[in-house]
Amino acid sequence: MPALQNDTFIRALLRQPTEYTPVWLMRQAGRYLPEYRATRARAGSFLGLAKNPDYATEVTLQPLDRYALDAAILFSDILTVPDAMGLGLHFAEGEGPKFERPLRDEAAVKALKVPDLAELQYVFDAVKQIRHELAGRVPLIGFSGSPWTLACYMVEGGGSDDYRTVKTMLYNRPDLMHHILEINAAAVAAYLNAQIEAGAQAVMIFDTWGGALADGTYQKFSLSYMKRVVEQLKSEHQGKRIPSIIFTKGGGLWLEEIAATGVDAVGLDWTVNMTQARARIGASCALQGNLDPVVLFANENQIRSEVARVLESFGSTGANTPLNATGHVFNLGHGISQFTPPEAVSVLVDAVHDFSRRQRK
Amino acid sequence: MPALQNDTFIRALLRQPTEYTPVWLMRQAGRYLPEYRATRARAGSFLGLAKNPDYATEVTLQPLDRYALDAAILFSDILTVPDAMGLGLHFAEGEGPKFERPLRDEAAVKALKVPDLAELQYVFDAVKQIRHELAGRVPLIGFSGSPWTLACYMVEGGGSDDYRTVKTMLYNRPDLMHHILEINAAAVAAYLNAQIEAGAQAVMIFDTWGGALADGTYQKFSLSYMKRVVEQLKSEHQGKRIPSIIFTKGGGLWLEEIAATGVDAVGLDWTVNMTQARARIGASCALQGNLDPVVLFANENQIRSEVARVLESFGSTGANTPLNATGHVFNLGHGISQFTPPEAVSVLVDAVHDFSRRQRK
Numbered sequence: 001m002p003a004l005q006n007d008t009f010i011r012a013l014l015r016q017p018t019e020y021t022p023v024w025l026m027r028q029a030g031r032y033l034p035e036y037r038a039t040r041a042r043a044g045s046f047l048g049l050a051k052n053p054d055y056a057t058e059v060t061l062q063p064l065d066r067y068a069l070d071a072a073i074l075f076s077d078i079l080t081v082p083d084a085m086g087l088g089l090h091f092a093e094g095e096g097p098k099f100e101r102p103l104r105d106e107a108a109v110k111a112l113k114v115p116d117l118a119e120l121q122y123v124f125d126a127v128k129q130i131r132h133e134l135a136g137r138v139p140l141i142g143f144s145g146s147p148w149t150l151a152c153y154m155v156e157g158g159g160s161d162d163y164r165t166v167k168t169m170l171y172n173r174p175d176l177m178h179h180i181l182e183i184n185a186a187a188v189a190a191y192l193n194a195q196i197e198a199g200a201q202a203v204m205i206f207d208t209w210g211g212a213l214a215d216g217t218y219q220k221f222s223l224s225y226m227k228r229v230v231e232q233l234k235s236e237h238q239g240k241r242i243p244s245i246i247f248t249k250g251g252g253l254w255l256e257e258i259a260a261t262g263v264d265a266v267g268l269d270w271t272v273n274m275t276q277a278r279a280r281i282g283a284s285c286a287l288q289g290n291l292d293p294v295v296l297f298a299n300e301n302q303i304r305s306e307v308a309r310v311l312e313s314f315g316s317t318g319a320n321t322p323l324n325a326t327g328h329v330f331n332l333g334h335g336i337s338q339f340t341p342p343e344a345v346s347v348l349v350d351a352v353h354d355f356s357r358r359q360r361k
Numbered sequence: 362m363p364a365l366q367n368d369t370f371i372r373a374l375l376r377q378p379t380e381y382t383p384v385w386l387m388r389q390a391g392r393y394l395p396e397y398r399a400t401r402a403r404a405g406s407f408l409g410l411a412k413n414p415d416y417a418t419e420v421t422l423q424p425l426d427r428y429a430l431d432a433a434i435l436f437s438d439i440l441t442v443p444d445a446m447g448l449g450l451h452f453a454e455g456e457g458p459k460f461e462r463p464l465r466d467e468a469a470v471k472a473l474k475v476p477d478l479a480e481l482q483y484v485f486d487a488v489k490q491i492r493h494e495l496a497g498r499v500p501l502i503g504f505s506g507s508p509w510t511l512a513c514y515m516v517e518g519g520g521s522d523d524y525r526t527v528k529t530m531l532y533n534r535p536d537l538m539h540h541i542l543e544i545n546a547a548a549v550a551a552y553l554n555a556q557i558e559a560g561a562q563a564v565m566i567f568d569t570w571g572g573a574l575a576d577g578t579y580q581k582f583s584l585s586y587m588k589r590v591v592e593q594l595k596s597e598h599q600g601k602r603i604p605s606i607i608f609t610k611g612g613g614l615w616l617e618e619i620a621a622t623g624v625d626a627v628g629l630d631w632t633v634n635m636t637q638a639r640a641r642i643g644a645s646c647a648l649q650g651n652l653d654p655v656v657l658f659a660n661e662n663q664i665r666s667e668v669a670r671v672l673e674s675f676g677s678t679g680a681n682t683p684l685n686a687t688g689h690v691f692n693l694g695h696g697i698s699q700f701t702p703p704e705a706v707s708v709l710v711d712a713v714h715d716f717s718r719r720q721r722k
Contacts, residue, residue, distance in 0.1 A: 171659035214631035298532035
C-alpha cells in the first residue's frame with residue numbers, strides 16, 4: 001500500500017499538531033451528488049450498490065474528486081451486520097430499511113448468532129479496492145452501527161419514531177435485550193477488526209439512536225457495549241495506530257462517559273457547545289463535529305461565518321490553550337441532507353481549511 | 362372560585378415543602394383514554410373538539426376521574442395562536458397539523474400581526490369552565506407553544522423531520538426570523554396572561570422543537586424569546602402566585618440558561634440525569650420530569666422500579682440535602698403515547714405518591 005500523502009485527519013484524531021483542521025462529512029458519498037444518483041441508477045437498487053465492491057468504490061471516491069476532503073469513508077449500509085445474521089434486510093421503494101424477520105420473541109432472540117464474516121466479504125473487498133484506488137491520497141474510515149442502534153432496527157424491524165417496541169423489550173425483558181447486545185457487540189468488534197485488516201485506517205461507531213435512551217439506560221444498554229467493542233478493537237495495524245471514533249447523536253450530556261470508553265475521538269452533534277465539550281473531555285479525546293447540516297442551505301457568507309464560529313469555539317478554550325491546539329476534526333453534527341446543493345460543500349470545505357490555517361498563524 | 366383542596370403541585374413549583382411529590386402527565390387528556398376517543402368521535406374532528414369549551418372541559422377532566430393526578434392541564438392545541446393569526450390551521454385525516462398559508466416569503470412575514478385575543482375567546486371560555494367544574498380539586502395549568510416552536514410550524518407549514526425550511530430562513534434571513542419571533546413572543550405573552558385572567562393557576566411553555574437548534578442559535582432564536590415571555594407574565598393573580606414552567610425537549614445541555622430566564626420550573630426530558638440537573642439548577646428552579654414514556658409499556662414491577670429510580674435520583678443530591686427536599690414535580694419526559702395501556706397510568710401515579718411519601722419519612 002502506498003504511504004499516506006495526507007494524514008491530517010489521523011493526526012488530529014491522535015491530538016497531534018496539524019497545519020489546518022481536517023474535514024470530512026458524514027454521508028459525504030450520497031444522494032446530494034448527481035454522480036452518486038447516476039451510479040445508484042446503474043446499480044438498480046440501494047443494496048445492489050452497497051453489496052457490489054466496484055460500485056461501492058466508485059461512490060466512495062466521488063466526493064473526493066469534487067472536494068478537498070481529508071478522509072474517505074467506506075460506502076456501505078449501517079445494517080450489513082444484522083443482514084448477515086439472516087434477518088432479511090430489504091428496502092421498499094421510497095421507504096427506509098426493513099427486516100423481514102425482526103426479533104420479536106424469545107425464540108428469535110435466542111437463535112441469534114454472531115454472523116460468519118464470510119457473509120460480509122463484499123464489505124472487506126470494497127475496503128481493499130477503495131484503499132487501492134485511493135492510492136494514499138487520504139485515509140479511509142471504516143464504520144459500523146453501535147450494538148444498541150443495530151438492536152433498534154433488529155427489534156423494530158425498521159425505523160421508528162418512538163422506539164416503543166425495542167424499549168418495551170428493554171424495560172420488560174432486559175435479559176433478552178442484553179443477549180442481543182452481547183451478540184451485536186461481538187459481531188461489531190469482529191466486523192470492524194476485519195475492516196481494519198482489509199485496510200481501514202480509522203473506524204467509527206455510529207450510535208445514531210443512543211440519544212433515544214433515558215439517562216442510566218443509555219449507560220447500561222448502549223455505552224457499555226460500545227466500550228466492549230472499543231476494548232476489542234485492533235488499535236494498531238501494520239505498525240500504524242488505527243484511531244476510533246464514537247458518535248452518539250443526542251449524547252451531549254454523556255460526553256465524559258463516552259470519552260472514558262478509551263475511544264480516541266468523540267463525535268458531537270450541533271446542540272453541543274464545542275468550547276464546553278473541549279473543557280469537559282478535550283484533554284483525553286479528540287472531538288469531531290459539529291456544524292448544523294442545514295447551514296449548507298444558507299448563502300456562502302453565512303456558511304463561512306458559521307464554519308468560523310465552530311472553529312473559534314473549539315480554539316478558544318482557556319487562557320493556556322494555544323490557538324493551534326490539536327484534536328479537532330471538522331464535520332457536520334449529523335449526515336448531510338440529500339437536498340444539499342453540492343456547491344455549498346465546496347464553500348464549507350474551503351472555509352474550514354482557510355480559516356483554520358489562519359487561526360494557526 | 363372555591364379554594365384549592367390540593368395545592369401540592371403549586372407548592373412544589375414554588376419549592377415549598379410537600380407531603381409527597383405531585384404528578385401529572387404531559388398529554389394526560391388524550392388518545393390513550395377510550396373516553397377521550399368517544400368524545401373526539403362525538404365532536405367530529407380534532408379542531409371541533411379543541412374549539413368547543415364544553416368538549417374541551419369534558420376531556421380535560423377525564424384523566425382526573427380515573428387517576429389521582431395533582432394537576433389538570435387545559436385541553437387545547439399548540440397551534441391555536443398561529444391559527445388566530447390567520448394561517449389556516451387544519452388537520453388532514455391521519456396526518457399532523459397543517460397550515461394552508463405558511464410563511465414562505467418576506468411579504469407573508471411582514472404581514473404577520475399579533476392576533477386579536479377575541480379570536481381565542483374559546484380557549485379562555487374553556488379555562489373558565491374547567492376551573493368551575495374542577496371546583497378546587499387540583500390546579501389548572503394553562504399553556505402555549507414557545508415562539509420558536511410556533512415559528513417552526515408557521516414556516517414549515519406542518520411537522521418536519523429536519524426543519525430545513527425554517528432553519529434555512531433562520532440562517533439566510535435572520536431578520537425575517539427575528540420579526541416572526543418578536544410577534545410570536547408578544548402573542549404568547551398576551552395569550553398566557555389572558556389564560557391566567559380566565560383562571561389558569563400555572564402556565565407552561567412547550568419548546569418542543571428548541572432541541573433542533575444548534576448551540577448558540579438556540580439561545581438567540583428560542584431562549585431569548587421565551588425569556589421575553591416570562592418577563593411579561595403576570596406572576597400573581599388575585600393574590601396567588603402563578604408559577605411558570607419552560608420545557609425545551611432536548612435542552613438538557615442548556616438548563617442553566619433556561620433557569621436564568623426567571624422561570625419557576627424547568628421541564629426535563631428523560632435523557633437528563635435528575636441528580637445532575639438538581640446540582641446544576643435546583644437551587645434556583647423547581648424541576649419537572651422525567652420518566653421515559655415507554656416505561657408505561659412495561660410490567661407493573663418495572664414501572665414501580667423506574668418511578669423509584671427517578672424519585673431517588675432527585676432526592677439524592679448532596680450530603681446536606683434532606684430527602685424530603687422540595688421542588689420536584691413528577692412527569693414524563695415527553696407526552697404520553699397514544700398506545701399506552703390506561704391501567705399503567707394508575708400504577709405510575711400511585712407509585713409516585715406511595716414512594717415519595719415513604720421517602721419523606
